Each structure stands twice: as structure tokens, then as C-alpha cells.
Amino acid sequence: MTGTLFVIGTGPGNPHQMTPEALAAVSQSTEFYGYGPYLDRLNLRSDQRRQASDNREELDRASAALRAAAAGASVCVVSGGDPGVFAMAAAVCEAIDNGPQEWRAVDLIVLPGITAMLAVAARVGAPLGHDFCAISLSDNLKPWNIIENRLLMVARAGFVIALYNPISKARPWQLGRAFDLLRAELPAATPVIFGRAAGRADECITVQRLADADAATADMATCVIIGSPETKVISRDGKPDLVYTPRSIAEGKR
Amino acid sequence: MTGTLFVIGTGPGNPHQMTPEALAAVSQSTEFYGYGPYLDRLNLRSDQRRQASDNREELDRASAALRAAAAGASVCVVSGGDPGVFAMAAAVCEAIDNGPQEWRAVDLIVLPGITAMLAVAARVGAPLGHDFCAISLSDNLKPWNIIENRLLMVARAGFVIALYNPISKARPWQLGRAFDLLRAELPAATPVIFGRAAGRADECITVQRLADADAATADMATCVIIGSPETKVISRDGKPDLVYTPRSIAEGKR
Known part of the structure; x- marks a missing residue:
């Protein structure tokens, strides 16, 4: 008897x-x-069992969860x-693709959530108000030259860029290098939003100009949003600036 | 006394x-x-007033809401x-940028929500599992040549592509043209997901191959997700296929 696997x-x-x-x-x-800190966000009952693991062990964790679900348990994988x-x-999905046939019979239910770029964007206005992209800056999982090419292509094409996994102890220089690349493509005043813990008590959101953007502002839990040439800043007396990308682009722009 | 403007x-x-x-x-x-159908999703009390308007009147609606909030009301703009x-x-934000100074004093609180591409992606697996972009296919608000350029750039750079506003009575040919452009750049077997009303009782999700993708499958409430060359399909006995984009890209890929 196969069980259920929620991915939430x-x-x-x-x-x-x-x-x-x-x-x-x-x-x-x-x-x-x-990952332990994500499980800590849930108020589990005493009959519910935690299997916390490190944040770099996704495939092992997925396989363990699928084994438990295939054996009949009601399993929840938490992101x-x-x-x-x-x-x-x-x-x-990768584990199912490469795993035993019985894992395909597990009742898999993926439930969407508020991803970081949406929560960060909401706190400053509407920087994702027009075409945008999301790029993981981690070169653990893809070669750095692909990341550089993607950054250049989307900056030239006018997308707002949300960067996930911008920096870590093992990847200290990549975000600074990304800013350097983008400074050659985008206006100096392009807003760069550093959003950490959006919506939480320890929230920290800062907006810098691309010309001066400092990679050291980010840590591994930060989502970085880099505006397009259309993105605008609204100053307000006694309130933080608003950052937004207009819904429309006039004729004649690239 | 200024009021509050929630945007939810x-x-x-x-x-x-x-x-x-x-x-x-x-x-x-x-x-x-x-927009009326979005307001219909709320269970409003008898003391709460609805101001429904057409879905192409965003700026007028934003201005009306800001006027009410600046006059002291507790206002909610619903997307x-x-x-x-x-x-x-x-x-x-556009209305504030171009409006009277007093609108900048309104207490503006934007609250994030589950956007269509996340809900559609969840129903088929994890097609947005690696770098992706979101493009509005509406050429009401930007010239069509910008849209074509963006589609080509992101397809060549290996992004998964989520298309919003893919088709309408006034814009009947754009999605078909987008598929034609992408067929020249991407493998014939690239999965194309048409997601309508994801998570609702009237949900309709279909997966086609890019080679055969039929724009008539979409309507104005559909979100279309086009895979990257990395995106894979998992077949399962008695269950719908899963579609996912692996988290990693091997050395040597573009």
C-alpha cells in the first residue's frame, strides 16, 4: 500500500x-x-516525526521521503x-526519475508557497511589475560561464533579475562578479534590492544603486532583485522609497 | 488624516x-x-463596499483607490x-509616481500571493525547478518586437519561460507566433504546459510537445509554461506525467 508525499x-x-x-x-x-530551520517553522504534534537534514542534501532527503511514502506513510517534504x-x-522529481518503479506510484502532491522574490518585492513596491527572471547564482549546480551568459542576456533584453542563493561561505565572490558584469550593461542608478527575512520580525530590506551595490550586504538567506532600465524609485517624506517597474514600455525601446 | 491602502x-x-x-x-x-471576478472571490461583509471595474482599467482603479485612502478610508486593492x-x-505605484503629493503619505501595504506560474508548476511537478522567467505576452503595453527579442534571448540562454496574458480576443495570433519563434530555438519535445484555474474545481492542465503546441488550447486566464532544453517528463502508470527541470546543469552545456 503506497502512501502520500506532500511537498510544501x-x-x-x-x-x-x-x-x-x-x-x-x-x-x-x-x-x-x-532542512532543520524550515522544519522549525512548523508547530508539530508529538505524534509527528522530524527528519532534519543539511541544506545541501536535497537528493538524499528526497529519496528518504519517497522510501517512507512508498512504504505507506503520510510524508511531508518541507521547503x-x-x-x-x-x-x-x-x-x-529527480529522485522519482532515477528511482525504483514503485516511487512513481506514490501519490505526489506539490503545494505552492510564497517564494522569496514575491515577498521581497511586496515590501518595496512592485519591482517585478513587468517581465522578470529568477536565476540561482550557485555554481555548485551549474558552470559559472552559464550563469554569466544568462545574466548578460537578460540584462540586455530588459528583464528585472531576481537572484537566489547569491552568496555563501563557499561562494564568496560570485555576487560581486555578477554586479560587475551588470554594471557594464545597465544604468548606474538601476535599483538593487537586498531582501532578507521579508515579512519576518528580523526583516532587513535595503535598496542600493547598481553603481555602488555592495555584495557584502547579502548573505545566503538574501534574495537580490536588480531592476531593469525601466525600474523607477519614488521618494516619500518619512517613508522608505518605493521601487517599481512600470507595466508598459513605450515604442522605440529595446 | 490619511488612510491605509492594502494591495493584495x-x-x-x-x-x-x-x-x-x-x-x-x-x-x-x-x-x-x-476586477469583478477577483472581488467575487472574497466573502465581504455588508459594511464593506465593492468598486468593481473592468480588467483593462488598472490605472483609473489605482487612482480611485488612492483618493479614497488619502481621504482616510481603509482601502483594499485586489488582484x-x-x-x-x-x-x-x-x-x-505608477499612480503614486504621477499623482498628487498627498498620495505618497498613504500607508501602502503590498501583500504577496501565489502567482499563477507557481500554482500551475506545482500541479505538474517542478517545471520551474531551475532558472526561469516570466513574460507578459500582451502587446497592449509594450511593442511586439520587444516581446519577440525577449523570447529569443531567454530561449537561447536556457531559461524556462512562463507566459502571462498569452491570448485574448483582441490578441489572437501572438501566442501562435511565439510558439513558431520558439520552435526554431528549442527541441521539438520541449514540454509546453497550459494551466488554467490551477487548484480550482474547474482546473484544466494539459501538457503538449512544443512541436505540436496549439495556441488555441489557451485562453486569457491560462498561464503557459515552456520548458528549457533541460526540462524532462516522467511517465507514470495510471497517473499524469510529471514535468520537471533538474536543479543542475552539467559542464559543457550552453
Whole structure:
């Protein structure tokens, strides 16, 4: 008898940004797999079992969760943000693709969540108001030359750029290098938003100009949003600036 | 005395995908501005007033909402999905940018929601599992040549592509033209996901191959996700195929 595998997202960490359907999946599950700090966001009952693991062990975690679900358990794999954006849903699919036939029979239910770029964008206005892209800056999982090419192509094409996994102890220079590349393509005044813990008590959101953007502002939990040439800043007396990308582009622009 | 302006998203329409903080904003507001079908998703009390308008009147609606908030009301502007993705948050910021000084004093609170591409992606697996972009296919708000250039650049750079506003009565040919362009750049077997009403009772999700993708499958409420050359399909006995984009790209790829 096969079980159920929920793959959920907690959102960025504010419990009021977690959807009711994700909370219902938590309530129905008995085995929980995830990075420890994400599991800590759930209020589990004493009959619910935690299997916390490191944040670089996604495929092992996905396989362990699939084994438990294939054996009949009600299993919940927990991501931060949205499970489909640089998170566990792809790892679970990869494990199914390369795993035993019985894992394909597991009842797999992926439930969406608020991903970091949406939460960060909301706190400053509407920087993702027109065409945008999301890029993981981690070169653990793809060669750096692909990342550079993608950054250049989307900057030249006028996309707003959201960067996930911008920096870590093992990847200290990549974000600075990305800013250098983008400074050659985009206006000096292009807004760069550093968003950490959006919507949480320890939220920290700062906006810099691309010309002066300092990679040291980010840590591994930061989402960085770089405007397009259309992105604008509105100053307000006694309130933080608003950053938004207009919905329209006039004729004659690239 | 200035009031408050919430800008919220309902998610794709399943009430269990609306966040508790968005529901709390609804509860605190007395004046509601939005496209009628989105306002219909809320269970308003008899003391709460609806100001429904057509979905092409975003700027007028934003201005009306700002006038009410500047006069002291508790106002809620309602988008489907996430208010920051091709939706009302940018229209409100545009109105503030071009409006009277007093609109900058309004307490503006944008609250994120589940945007269509995340809800659609979750229903088929993890097609947004690696770098992706979101493009509005509407040439009401930008010239068509910019859209064509963006499609080509991101397809060549290996992004998964989510298309919003793919088709309407006034824009009947654009999605077919986009598929034609992409067929010249991407493998014939690239999965194309048509997602309508994801998570709702009337949900309709279909997956086609790019070679055979039929634009007539979409309507104005459909989000279309086009895979990258990395995107894979997993077949399962008695269950729908899974579509996912692996988290990693091997050395040697573009």
C-alpha cells in the first residue's frame, strides 16, 4: 500500500504567509523531511516525526521521503518559500526519475508557497511589475560561464533579475562578479534590492544603486532583485522609497 | 488624516491558497477595488463596499483607490494571483509616481500571493525547478518586437519561460507566433504546459510537445509554461506525467 508525499513551502518564514492548504498538509502528515530551520517553522504534534537534514542534501532527503511514502506513510517534504523554485519539488522529481518503479506510484502532491522574490518585492513596491527572471547564482549546480551568459542576456533584453542563493561561505565572490558584469550593461542608478527575512520580525530590506551595490550586504538567506532600465524609485517624506517597474514600455525601446 | 491602502492577491482562486495575512487585510478594509471576478472571490461583509471595474482599467482603479485612502478610508486593492506580478501593485505605484503629493503619505501595504506560474508548476511537478522567467505576452503595453527579442534571448540562454496574458480576443495570433519563434530555438519535445484555474474545481492542465503546441488550447486566464532544453517528463502508470527541470546543469552545456 503506497502512501502520500506532500511537498510544501512555508513561505519566507512569516507564518501568516503560509497557505491554509499547506497547513492542512502538515496536519495530515506524520513524517517530515527538510532542512532543520524550515522544519522549525512548523508547530508539530508529538505524534509527528522530524527528519532534519543539511541544506545541501536535497537528493538524499528526497529519496528518504519517497522510501517512507512508498512504504505507506503520510510524508511531508518541507521547503522554505515555494517548493518549486530552487527547492525540493525538483529534487523529489529527480529522485522519482532515477528511482525504483514503485516511487512513481506514490501519490505526489506539490503545494505552492510564497517564494522569496514575491515577498521581497511586496515590501518595496512592485519591482517585478513587468517581465522578470529568477536565476540561482550557485555554481555548485551549474558552470559559472552559464550563469554569466544568462545574466548578460537578460540584462540586455530588459528583464528585472531576481537572484537566489547569491552568496555563501563557499561562494564568496560570485555576487560581486555578477554586479560587475551588470554594471557594464545597465544604468548606474538601476535599483538593487537586498531582501532578507521579508515579512519576518528580523526583516532587513535595503535598496542600493547598481553603481555602488555592495555584495557584502547579502548573505545566503538574501534574495537580490536588480531592476531593469525601466525600474523607477519614488521618494516619500518619512517613508522608505518605493521601487517599481512600470507595466508598459513605450515604442522605440529595446 | 490619511488612510491605509492594502494591495493584495487572492492567489489563483482556490481560497485555500490565499494567505492569512491577505485575509486579515480584507477583514480590516472597508472599500474594495478590483476586477469583478477577483472581488467575487472574497466573502465581504455588508459594511464593506465593492468598486468593481473592468480588467483593462488598472490605472483609473489605482487612482480611485488612492483618493479614497488619502481621504482616510481603509482601502483594499485586489488582484488575482500575486499583486506584484503583472498586476495592481505596479499600477498603484505608477499612480503614486504621477499623482498628487498627498498620495505618497498613504500607508501602502503590498501583500504577496501565489502567482499563477507557481500554482500551475506545482500541479505538474517542478517545471520551474531551475532558472526561469516570466513574460507578459500582451502587446497592449509594450511593442511586439520587444516581446519577440525577449523570447529569443531567454530561449537561447536556457531559461524556462512562463507566459502571462498569452491570448485574448483582441490578441489572437501572438501566442501562435511565439510558439513558431520558439520552435526554431528549442527541441521539438520541449514540454509546453497550459494551466488554467490551477487548484480550482474547474482546473484544466494539459501538457503538449512544443512541436505540436496549439495556441488555441489557451485562453486569457491560462498561464503557459515552456520548458528549457533541460526540462524532462516522467511517465507514470495510471497517473499524469510529471514535468520537471533538474536543479543542475552539467559542464559543457550552453
